[in-house]
Amino acid sequence: MKLAGFLLLLAGWLIVLSTLALLHSASAQTIFLLAGIAVECLGLALVVRAHLVLSEARE
Amino acid sequence: MTSLGFSESSAAFCFLLILLVPLAGAGLTLINTGLGRSRSAAHAMVASLGVIGVAAIVYVAWGFSLEGVAGRPAHVILGGGKPWNWIASEPLCLRGVQFDGSPVSLSVLLQIFAVGLAALVPLSAGADRWRLGASCASTVLLAGITYPLFGHWVWGGGWLAQLGVNYGLAHGFVDGGGASCIQVVGGLTALSIAWLVGPRRGKYSHDGMPAAIPGHNVVFVLFGCLLAWLGWIALNSAGAILFAEVEPGRAALVAINTTLFAASAALTAAVITRSRFGRPDASLSANGWMAGLVASSAPAAFVKPAASIVIGAIAGGITILAIEAFESWLAVDDPGGAISVHAVSGIWGLLAVALFADFGDKSGNSGQWLAQLVGIATLLGFVLPLTYSLNWTLNRFYPQRVDLEGERQGMDLHELGAGAYPEFVVHSDEFIQR
Numbered sequence A: 001m002k003l004a005g006f007l008l009l010l011a012g013w014l015i016v017l018s019t020l021a022l023l024h025s026a027s028a029q030t031i032f033l034l035a036g037i038a039v040e041c042l043g044l045a046l047v048v049r050a051h052l053v054l055s056e057a058r059e
Numbered sequence B: 001m002t003s004l005g006f007s008e009s010s011a012a013f014c015f016l017l018i019l020l021v022p023l024a025g026a027g028l029t030l031i032n033t034g035l036g037r038s039r040s041a042a043h044a045m046v047a048s049l050g051v052i053g054v055a056a057i058v059y060v061a062w063g064f065s066l067e068g069v070a071g072r073p074a075h076v077i078l079g080g081g082k083p084w085n086w087i088a089s090e091p092l093c094l095r096g097v098q099f100d101g102s103p104v105s106l107s108v109l110l111q112i113f114a115v116g117l118a119a120l121v122p123l124s125a126g127a128d129r130w131r132l133g134a135s136c137a138s139t140v141l142l143a144g145i146t147y148p149l150f151g152h153w154v155w156g157g158g159w160l161a162q163l164g165v166n167y168g169l170a171h172g173f174v175d176g177g178g179a180s181c182i183q184v185v186g187g188l189t190a191l192s193i194a195w196l197v198g199p200r201r202g203k204y205s206h207d208g209m210p211a212a213i214p215g216h217n218v219v220f221v222l223f224g225c226l227l228a229w230l231g232w233i234a235l236n237s238a239g240a241i242l243f244a245e246v247e248p249g250r251a252a253l254v255a256i257n258t259t260l261f262a263a264s265a266a267l268t269a270a271v272i273t274r275s276r277f278g279r280p281d282a283s284l285s286a287n288g289w290m291a292g293l294v295a296s297s298a299p300a301a302f303v304k305p306a307a308s309i310v311i312g313a314i315a316g317g318i319t320i321l322a323i324e325a326f327e328s329w330l331a332v333d334d335p336g337g338a339i340s341v342h343a344v345s346g347i348w349g350l351l352a353v354a355l356f357a358d359f360g361d362k363s364g365n366s367g368q369w370l371a372q373l374v375g376i377a378t379l380l381g382f383v384l385p386l387t388y389s390l391n392w393t394l395n396r397f398y399p400q401r402v403d404l405e406g407e408r409q410g411m412d413l414h415e416l417g418a419g420a421y422p423e424f425v426v427h428s429d430e431f432i433q434r
Helices: A002-022 A026-058 B008-020 B022-035 B038-067 B103-125 B132-155 B163-167 B179-197 B218-243 B248-277 B282-296 B305-329 B338-356 B366-397 B404-409 B411-416
Strands: B074-079 B082-088
Touching (some): A026 B366, B008 B022, B008 B218, B008 B248, B038 B082, B038 B132, B103 B338, B132 B218, B132 B366, B179 B282, B179 B338, B282 B305, B338 B366, B404 B411
Antiparallel strands (some): B074 B082
């Protein structure tokens, strides 16, 4: 789960980079940039969840 | 890098400002020490000296060759028909730098202090359980890879700084005082360390409830805040002059704004803790003060004083909430609140540039929003996985957490062989009547 979360973080960043390189209209850039950040948020949530499970297991 | 010709008086003024920046490091060191336990106080101070030293040596030997300065040799690739400046190509050990009072030489000096500041931040999150050798080894990775790479993109004329020129996003990613490359990079590294070393023994009960482990010296913490204030004024002013093309004459505005950021954030934190606990909490108010300073780093040179009060107040509020969220809901044991103060508040400061900055031209702030969001997305999507994976790899070969016996003894006795406060030990024979 942790690895998947970090991969999602990277994937979100790559969406942001691709948006800059491939799209030129401001509205399309905004939408895809926000989509990239949303993917990153999902990844962050997964990483946080993985560490919560780990800390519960430690207890 | 400023395109303005640097007069001798401007260079001297900038040099004096840079010489005050280590006070920010002194302040952070005192705060980290004061918020930790008394049995790890000497260890916290020695670790601070250690990571500052390691960061300076690694940065001079290797880091600067990756970070560089805007307008100097760099590796550029073409993507979507536009140049993407990824990494500098300076010689090792500062061999290509002329120390003649030029902006380049001043930038190198400021960067050496800045990387030391970034290295101090994770110490707070790993307090009372992060081994001395491991913290120095982790600093090698921070000062040699993470910091210079992201620093080049922001302060070295890299692709984030050029978003305005290449993609029409207003002024590109703006960060005059290092909110991103110092504070958020340090804060995300602190998060990685807190995850990797786990919570202190006794911090969480079996049902997951956090126990309060108060800092051992609030006077250290509050004096550290005052030292950091002066250091931050210098850092924000020198950074804005060297990296954001701000006229040296605006340093007074930067100093006023930095003060207002810290003041409103600390007062907000005090009011929130007063309303929740019945009395203002000293250490959380200090965290609020530091959060205001961190939030000031990106926008201090570009906002009006009234906006500084608003941004600072929000920084103080979100930092107090973030500290509680990390401790209670996310089970992250961060004794000094470094993740909330440096990462969360730093990100808010970067967003505040898009919300409140007035660059005095007609480019508008819509493109600035996108540029700041790209920078924040890079911090979360690239820097966090990078710093976590580097420290995770280090942890596989060189365990970062002290063993159980060391944690019970305290880091001072276990790693240094002597405590910070030997006079505090009560000897039974002192009570025998002679």
